[in-house]
Structure formats: C-alpha cells, structure tokens
Amino acid sequence: MTSDAGTTWRELLADTAVLLGNAQDARFVCEHAAGLDAGEFAAALGEPVTQRMGVHVRDMVQRRLAGEPLQYVLGRWAFRHLDLLVDRRVLIPRPETELVAQVALDAARAVQPTRVVVDLGTGSGAIGLSLAHELPLTGTTVWLTDVSGDALDVARANLAGIGRNGANVRVVQGDWFAALPDELRGTVDVVVANPPYIAETDTSIEHVVAAHEPHVALFADDDGLAALRVIVAGARPWLRARGVLVLEIGHGQGAAVRDVLIANEFQNVEIRSDFAGRDRIAVATT
Numbered sequence: 001m002t003s004d005a006g007t008t009w010r011e012l013l014a015d016t017a018v019l020l021g022n023a024q025d026a027r028f029v030c031e032h033a034a035g036l037d038a039g040e041f042a043a044a045l046g047e048p049v050t051q052r053m054g055v056h057v058r059d060m061v062q063r064r065l066a067g068e069p070l071q072y073v074l075g076r077w078a079f080r081h082l083d084l085l086v087d088r089r090v091l092i093p094r095p096e097t098e099l100v101a102q103v104a105l106d107a108a109r110a111v112q113p114t115r116v117v118v119d120l121g122t123g124s125g126a127i128g129l130s131l132a133h134e135l136p137l138t139g140t141t142v143w144l145t146d147v148s149g150d151a152l153d154v155a156r157a158n159l160a161g162i163g164r165n166g167a168n169v170r171v172v173q174g175d176w177f178a179a180l181p182d183e184l185r186g187t188v189d190v191v192v193a194n195p196p197y198i199a200e201t202d203t204s205i206e207h208v209v210a211a212h213e214p215h216v217a218l219f220a221d222d223d224g225l226a227a228l229r230v231i232v233a234g235a236r237p238w239l240r241a242r243g244v245l246v247l248e249i250g251h252g253q254g255a256a257v258r259d260v261l262i263a264n265e266f267q268n269v270e271i272r273s274d275f276a277g278r279d280r281i282a283v284a285t286t
C-alpha cells in the first residue's frame with residue numbers, strides 16, 4: 001500500500017478496497033482516517049493524503065486483515081441517531097437492536113408527564129443512551145446498568161456525547177436488578193434489556209464474533225435462556241402497574257420466552273420479529 005507525497009484519497013481508497021476486498025469497508029476506513037463524513041470525503045477525493053493519515057489507514061488495514069471487526073478498528077459505530085465509541089470492552093451494537101430500542105422508546109413516550117426507564121446490560125449504552133437522547137429532556141430518567149465495569153466506562157464515554165439529555169442518565173454497576181437503588185422499586189415504567197442469549201454450545205456463531213466480542217455479552221447457560229429467565233423473574237417488583245418489559249431475544253427463543261413471561265404472570269405478551277422475520281423482541285406488561 002502506497003501513500004507517497006501526492007497520493008490522492010481516490011488512489012488510496014482504490015488501493016485500500018483491493019487490500020480489504022471490500023469497497024464499503026475501504027470507504028469507512030478512509031473517511032475515518034480523513035476525519036470526514038461521507039459527503040465531505042466524496043468532495044475531497046482529489047485531495048492529497050497527509051503522511052499521518054496514510055499511516056492511520058495502513059494501521060487500520062492491518063488490524064482489519066488480522067481479523068478484527070471493522071467497528072473495533074474504527075473505534076466507533078452508528079446506532080440510531082448516535083455515533084457510539086465501541087471497542088472490545090463492549091458488544092458491537094446491532095441493527096436489530098435499533099428495533100428493540102424503538103419498542104422501548106414507544107412504550108416510554110406513552111408515559112406522561114414523567115418516565116423512568118432502565119436499560120439492563122447497557123454495554124456501549126446503545127439502547128439507554130438512544131432513549132435518553134430521543135425522549136423529552138423534561139421528565140425523563142434513564143438508568144444504565146452493567147455487570148462489567150469496562151463496559152460502563154465505554155457507556156460513560158458515550159454519555160458525554162449526548163449533550164444536555166445526558167443529565168437525565170444514571171449509570172450503575174451490578175448484577176441485573178441488583179445494580180438499582182431500592183427506592184426505584186415499583187416506579188419503573190419501562191425495563192429494556194438485550195442480555196446475552198447465545199447458547200454456549202451454539203456452533204453457528206461466527207468466529208469473528210466469538211473471538212473478538214466479550215464472552216459475558218454473548219453467552220448464557222440453559223440454551224442461552226439463563227439471563228432472560230433471571231430478568232423476567234426479577235422484573236415485577238421494579239416495574240410499576242402496567243409497566244412494560246422489552247427484551248431482545250435470540251431467533252428460535254420466542255416460544256420459550258413467551259412461556260417464561262406467562263409463567264411469571266406478565267400480560268399482553270408479544271413476540272415480534274426482526275428485519276429478517278425471525279423472533280427478536282419480547283414485549284409484555286405487568
């Protein structure tokens with residue numbers, strides 16, 4: 001890969017696409033190194049690449065070719081309206097989780113004039129920070145929890161990026177509901193969680209995921225249902241009457257999660273699908 005004096009972004013982009021075997025990844029890498037968004041980068045294709053930017057592209061290409069996910073190489077990824085810091089301390093936020101956030105957002109928006117939302121296992125903060133960002137500044141409180149202190153460091157960094165609405169966010173560490181202060185009992189309007197739900201025995205999980213993303217974010221015992229069961233069983237004392245529980249679930253877990261919700265006396269149980277038509281979201285009310 002060359003980025004001699006006078007090399008333009010157009011030339012470096014073409015070289016990078018060949019090396020990565022992926023034109024879109026190459027564009028992300030070059031835009032990131034240039035510090036430009038897509039529109040600005042398109043306008044700068046004829047500009048020369050500085051030596052520092054060329055080195056940055058080369059470093060990212062090497063990490064990508066070594067197998068690291070693009071999102072960790074870039075150190076950031078888009079989720080709904082947010083541009084989140086992501087690294088190997090947290091799960092890479094997935095497109096289907098944007099739907100989970102939308103369901104929680106709709107439930108929280110229906111609550112007036114004040115609303116309390118809890119995002120359990122927040123990771124990068126993707127769901128909870130999106131809610132804090134998109135819900136009204138006035139009357140909203142969003143709690144972010146995680147068992148992982150490393151993940152909460154990333155969530156706090158992302159919290160700094162949401163501006164004024166960040167004042168509505170509380171960050172606490174601990175095991176699911178045990179992280180929350182006692183005074184929240186019976187007051188929460190919406191609990192949302194994307195817990196680990198992949199079975200330890202699942203051989204279909206992509207190597208790049210298992211090798212790079214945090215184990216605690218991915219895997220759960222009991223065919224992947226262990227964390228979902230704990231959350232469902234623990235949610236009722238925290239939710240107010242007619243409070244809403246929103247869970248991301250694995251495809252193929254819909255029937256089992258429905259049974260768990262019904263066994264725990266939840267009402268209005270629904271299993272909704274993702275973009276691919278697979279079970280992805282469980283919603284229920286107290």
Ligand SMILES: C[S@@+](CC[C@H](N)C(=O)[O-])C[C@H]1O[C@@H](n2cnc3c(N)ncnc32)[C@H](O)[C@@H]1O
Nearest residue numbers: 093121122123146147148175176194195196217
């Ligand atoms: C699938 S990731 C979801 C991250 C983020 N909410 C998202 O949707 O991108 C699951 C998260 O749950 C956290 N977690 C795992 N076990 C936990 C526990 N016992 N209590 C709280 N959080 C836990 C992990 O650290 C991880 O951040």
